[in-house]
Amino acid sequence: MKTDGTREAALNLNAETFRMLGHRLVDQLAERLAAMPRGPITRADSPSAVRSALDLNGPLPESGMDAASLLDQTTRLLFDHSLFNGHPRFFGYITSSPAPIGMLGDFLAAALNPNVGSFGLAPAATEVESQTVRWIAELIGYPAGCGGLLVSGGNMANLVCFLAARHAKPGLVYASEETHTWIQKAADISGIGAELMRWIPTDASLRMDVAALRRQLDADKAVGGVASLIIGTAGTVSTGVVDPLPEMAAICKEYGAWFHVDGAYGGFAAAVPEAPDDLRALSEADSVAVDPHKWLYAPLEAGCALVRDRELLRAAFSHHPPYYHFDEQATNFVDYGLQNSRGFRALKVWLALRQVGASGYRKMISDDIRLSRAMADAVDRHPELELMTQELSITTFRYVPEDLKRSAGSEEGERQLNAINRELLDRLQRGGEVFVSNAVIRGRYALRACIVNFHTQLADVEALPAIVARVGREVGLVKVAD
Numbered sequence: 001m002k003t004d005g006t007r008e009a010a011l012n013l014n015a016e017t018f019r020m021l022g023h024r025l026v027d028q029l030a031e032r033l034a035a036m037p038r039g040p041i042t043r044a045d046s047p048s049a050v051r052s053a054l055d056l057n058g059p060l061p062e063s064g065m066d067a068a069s070l071l072d073q074t075t076r077l078l079f080d081h082s083l084f085n086g087h088p089r090f091f092g093y094i095t096s097s098p099a100p101i102g103m104l105g106d107f108l109a110a111a112l113n114p115n116v117g118s119f120g121l122a123p124a125a126t127e128v129e130s131q132t133v134r135w136i137a138e139l140i141g142y143p144a145g146c147g148g149l150l151v152s153g154g155n156m157a158n159l160v161c162f163l164a165a166r167h168a169k170p171g172l173v174y175a176s177e178e179t180h181t182w183i184q185k186a187a188d189i190s191g192i193g194a195e196l197m198r199w200i201p202t203d204a205s206l207r208m209d210v211a212a213l214r215r216q217l218d219a220d221k222a223v224g225g226v227a228s229l230i231i232g233t234a235g236t237v238s239t240g241v242v243d244p245l246p247e248m249a250a251i252c253k254e255y256g257a258w259f260h261v262d263g264a265y266g267g268f269a270a271a272v273p274e275a276p277d278d279l280r281a282l283s284e285a286d287s288v289a290v291d292p293h294k295w296l297y298a299p300l301e302a303g304c305a306l307v308r309d310r311e312l313l314r315a316a317f318s319h320h321p322p323y324y325h326f327d328e329q330a331t332n333f334v335d336y337g338l339q340n341s342r343g344f345r346a347l348k349v350w351l352a353l354r355q356v357g358a359s360g361y362r363k364m365i366s367d368d369i370r371l372s373r374a375m376a377d378a379v380d381r382h383p384e385l386e387l388m389t390q391e392l393s394i395t396t397f398r399y400v401p402e403d404l405k406r407s408a409g410s411e412e413g414e415r416q417l418n419a420i421n422r423e424l425l426d427r428l429q430r431g432g433e434v435f436v437s438n439a440v441i442r443g444r445y446a447l448r449a450c451i452v453n454f455h456t457q458l459a460d461v462e463a464l465p466a467i468v469a470r471v472g473r474e475v476g477l478v479k480v481a482d
């Protein structure tokens, strides 16, 4: 504090400096993003190489440094040592390329810095988020009058729905063996042990076996068990398969259970004709989780929980401590989820929805699915690759060298193929040419390419088989431990 009472805060930047730094940063980002397709997806540095490159071993600095050189240096180092899911040949996990308007939206959101816990603290942001939730529901064919909010991702969106369901109706929980691992965390957090979980097997196509579900429900009912919640998946994380949602919805009605659909990956595909019809039955669910940071291409993080009866969502999370004075007529998002202080993550999603509209999204999602099918065709045509599955925008396959073709299927042959493909995945991920992840399909180790990437072109997809086969030949035979 100076003697005249004014203050020079170390963090403050005057308008002129802020403008200069912002322009510089945007210029550098535009250049780096444009150059990204020509460079590697990753350099696959080791953790210690990353630490030394970015000088991350030192103690907390006692004094600061010039903001301009700090930003220049950090931008350069981060772009030189990161993995780029915005690269056109990034097909790993279910991680989308980020929408440029979303990048700018996050910048704008941070500048405003509203706390979207209550309407009073974030009037405009609260209403933008409410509209974003309605638009997301509309896009997937879910009732727009539902309750909902944005959260960090699919895990949290599923957890919010799970807790709302459990609050509305305690009892047994039914999920297929292909359910994403959020369910284990949700079960742990809510304290429901193995005795309340029912794992339902899948059929030959990895969809929930509804006959087995019915048998389990009847067996439980016969001894007085109450069905609380049945979970379906609209696009499983491994292969993108869609559970028989229409039959499951009917079973839920019959047994009085809450029907939750995990649409973290596939939910948005309900908007396009290329998706299986079953997927559209997510409109019948009591709650749905979707992930704007997957098929809406929002920069991380953005998940979305939707609950048909907004009062049941509110009932699960609304408490009224004496230290809050909120307008009860307005939407206060603290009442709808687990977070208290909340960022304006809706803005990047809302901007992208306005920039391209529903038709823009339908086109991008359809193109991703068509490219995935083209990839499956290209894989199928390649003599050294074996196509395993193609669903939504996920293709799974494996490398089968000529001299193992005959032993494929035998125990020893399968062990060798699993080992080769595991090693191949490792090399592909480090090589930086194309990034795929893996799946294990009925005991067989598969390579897995998922396209939620609006930068991917047909040429990228068609280049994949030759790259995989070339690296596969380099792997050669792998010694399998007994």
Ligand SMILES: *Cc1c(COP(=O)(O)O)cnc(C)c1O
Residues within 6 Å of the ligand: 094, 152, 153, 154, 155, 156, 158, 180, 182, 233, 235, 236, 237, 262, 263, 264, 265, 266, 291, 303
């Ligand atoms: C990705 C995914 C999740 C987890 O979502 P995050 O955003 O990673 O938290 C859950 N379920 C399914 C089906 C998914 O694909």
